[in-house]
Amino acid sequence: GKQYINEMYKFSVDKLYDILFTESQFMRDFLEQRRFSDVVYHPWKKEEDGNQAREIMYTISLSNPLAPKTAMVTETQTLYKASQEGECYIIDAEVIAHDVPYHDYFYTLNRYMLTRVAKNKCRLRVSTELRYRKQPWGLVKGFIERNSWSGLDEYFRHLELELGKVAAGVMDTHHKS
Numbered sequence: 509g510k511q512y513i514n515e516m517y518k519f520s521v522d523k524l525y526d527i528l529f530t531e532s533q534f535m536r537d538f539l540e541q542r543r544f545s546d547v548v549y550h551p552w553k554k555e556e557d558g559n560q561a562r563e564i565m566y567t568i569s570l571s572n573p574l575a576p577k578t579a580m581v582t583e584t585q586t587l588y589k590a591s592q593e594g595e596c597y598i599i600d601a602e603v604i605a606h607d608v609p610y611h612d613y614f615y616t617l618n619r620y621m622l623t624r625v626a627k628n629k630c631r632l633r634v635s636t637e638l639r640y641r642k643q644p645w646g647l648v649k650g651f652i653e654r655n656s657w658s659g660l661d662e663y664f665r666h667l668e669l670e671l672g673k674v675a676a677g678v679m680d681t682h683h684k685s
């Protein structure tokens with residue numbers, strides 16, 4: 509695995525959750541900048557184990573000569589029941605890129621940990637793992653890893669940059685009073 513973000517922000521943990529995990533203006537703008545299209549959010553649903561899960565679908569555009577120009581992506585997010593409003597949120601996101609070479613071999617698991625530091629201060633940690641459904645041979649594995657890590661590096665560097673621009677109080681939250 510790899511840790512991509514470990515940052516503090518000067519707003520509440522609930523606001524960070526709203527920014528990243530609701531259909532916020534921030535996310536709309538960010539996904540548009542990354543040229544994600546046809547974004548479809550399915551609602552959160554409670555699972556038997558008490559966690560909540562939802563699916564998000566979108567189309568990404570790629571510039572890799574070996575991949576198609578666009579690919580469909582399914583992102584399944586699980587919000588763990590250990591999460592507590594005002595305190596912490598733990599979300600796993602399993603990301604499957606369809607249509608790309610070797611897509612049936614691997615997927616990406618991103619873990620987001622949002623924690624309260626003070627009333628108007630929070631910390632975000634994001635770590636990532638590549639997971640395999642079938643064991644690829646060495647050459648293919650190297651290929652998958654190189655391409656995935658470079659795409660992930662860029663995505664999270666950009667996300668960190670944009671989050672850094674969010675000032676306290678600029679954005680409105682809607683799930684809180």
Ligand code: YK8
Binds near residue numbers: 605608610655658
């Ligand atoms: C999420 C990991 C791999 C995939 C891609 C695969 C190419 C493979 C082709 C080779 C295109 C938003 C990535 C980067 C697409 C984007 C995914 C994002 C950034 C073998 C020839 C999408 C986080 C995320 C997770 C995994 C990323 C894919 O929120 O290289």
